[in-house]
Amino acid sequence: MSNATYISIFYIFAAITVFSAAFVVFSKNVIYSAFALLFTFFGTAALYVFLSADFIAVTQVVVYVGGILVLLLFGVMFTNSIMQTELKTDVLHVVPGTLLLVATVGGMLFTFYTTASWKPSDEQLQGSVVERIGFETMSRYVLPFEMASILLLAVLLGAAFLARFDKVSNNEQ
């Protein structure tokens, strides 16, 4: 792939990510926000491929798009009546929020582009990282790996317990 193609594809995915993230935040309609989040997740996954983390990109698509986004859409449709106009969300603290947004992003970008001078290492990640992820998971990161499995079990039980069908209040009605 030539360099110009590489650069233009990078900028296309960067634009998709940033603009759809802005749409998620500034859209008045929650459903539009949820669907814009889909493009943000896909754009981010494409950026992961550019960062030579192909396994993370696939995981991002499977977990975020297949899991979290479906959960969020379920939440949106469960808690809003779709055909009603009150699907619109209001905002509060707009001025402090905007100030914080401008200050945070401006401060970070200023720091990145003026004071910080990153020196990339000579040996950067190249090609696929799937095999190295397998080795790292079973050697250095085996304890966090097991803890993640216990955490997921606890979350499974906790979420089912919290969102279960409430028998008591149903009998009272």
Add this chain to the structure above:
Amino acid sequence: MELLTNIGLNHYLTISALLFGFGLFAVMTRRNAIVILMGVELILNAANINFLAFSKYSGGMEGVMFSLFIIVLAAAEAAIALAIVINIYKIFRSVDVSSIDTMKE
């Protein structure tokens, strides 16, 4: 022009800073609890981009492993948070976070 065509660490950090700022804005200003959750997901994605960018340009595997665990935690967080939101909706009949003022019925 050199800055624009030579894609390096700063480009990824810029995207990540923008995503983080948008997520922070959503968490601060929106009233709908679900949009606040979306803002949290944006912030986690921004952190992931940072981890992977630093990992790529330093050549180590630490950032890649960290971002994998962040994805696991994000899934767990979304599941629990939505269960809580559904409970809030059952009790208050709305997901407006500014109208929720008691901790029990």
